[in-house]
Amino acid sequence: MDDTGSQTVKSVETMFEIVDVLEEEGGAGVTQIASEIGHSKSSVHKHLATLANRRFVVQRDDEYYLGLGFFRYGSFVRNRYDVFHKAKPVVTELADETGEMVWLITEENGIGMYLYGDGGSLDINVDSLVGTWTHLHLNSGGKAILSELPADRVDEIIGQHGLPEQTDRTITDKDDLFDELETIREQGYALNLAEDMEGIHAIGVPIMYNNQVQGALSIAGAANRLTEERCHDEYADRLLTSVNDLELNLTYK
CATH class of the missing domain: 1.10.10.10 (Winged helix-like DNA-binding domain superfamily/Winged helix DNA-binding domain)
Incomplete structure (x- = not known):
């Protein structure tokens, strides 16, 4: 010491x-x-x-x-997560169906990590992002995870990691974040409208098991294709259905 x-x-x-x-x-x-x-x-x-x-x-x-x-050691740690094994085929199916990037993210010590991803029809090396950390407040999957955590835990995460700005659309005010988390809980999914990367939109849904959030699935793509309206009208229901099936697989593993 x-x-x-x-x-x-x-x-x-x-x-x-x-x-x-x-x-x-x-x-x-x-x-x-x-x-x-x-x-x-x-x-x-x-x-x-x-x-x-x-x-x-x-x-x-x-x-x-x-x-x-x-x-x-990294493979050993990732393989401990049941959600990783159960989510892999779901991620692949969503990526094949939508042609967009699909990600599995989880949280540890208040930071998100990309556990698995599929680039869909896009020429993207998803392996460059798998295993990297991300702040939860600027990521659709991360916000979905935060929405299922107790308010005092969210406060702890903000106190530990802050709300750093990634783009001019990133939420950097705690009250604004809590308002958005309430909206996410009401609608069941989170949006990321160019909050971590210019020109990229995403929609994320939390994955629950035994009343605990295990992670989140998200679909991400170019903002001109994955418009806000399309997220609400098309991808929300598809993603919610996939996550419901995934949660059933976790329950009856």
């Missing part, structure tokens, strides 16, 4: 700082990593050697890259 009372372990923090650099840069040498995180090259080298020994990084010439050790 450091002198500020933090419960973090400095050596572990350093390790994850190195991992973050390798992820952001795609690969890097000792000198570059040391410069970016503000640690000595000898310290960075020791951490890299430890990570390499456990197959979390791999060295090629003078650069280091993230290793497949992370894939092993």
Whole structure:
């Protein structure tokens, strides 16, 4: 424990700082990593050697890259989620039927993560987004999840992660967010109208099991195709039906 009372372990923090650099840069040498995180090259080298020994990084010439050790643990964690296994065929079916992107998102520690996705007929590499984090308030699936959480839990999430602005349409006021969550509860689905990415609309529905929100399914696409009216009039019922079937599969697994 450091002198500020933090419960973090400095050596572990350093390790994850190195991992973050390798992820952001795609690969890097000792000198570059040391410069970016503000640690000595000898310290960075020791951490890299430890990570390499456990197959979390791999060295090629003078650069280091993230290793497949992370894939092993990531796959293990994702496979623990029943909703992942049950939702996969539903995601594929919706993507085939609509031609749009379809996503399964879940929440952990107040942040959303894309667990699975299908690009539909679009030439999009969904794997680049799977496994990434997203703030819940600017995502249709994330807002759908928030709508099923107790108000005090939503307050905690806002206090921890804030309401950062992604576009000029992002909700950044807590009262406005709570008003929208009430609307979502009334209609059963959430909309994202270019709130996390310009030109993209999405509609999301929460997935419930044992009175707990397990995640959300969402359909996303270009705003000129996935108009607000089309979300309400066409995709809402289709998505609600799919989620109802998914919830039944979770109940009678």
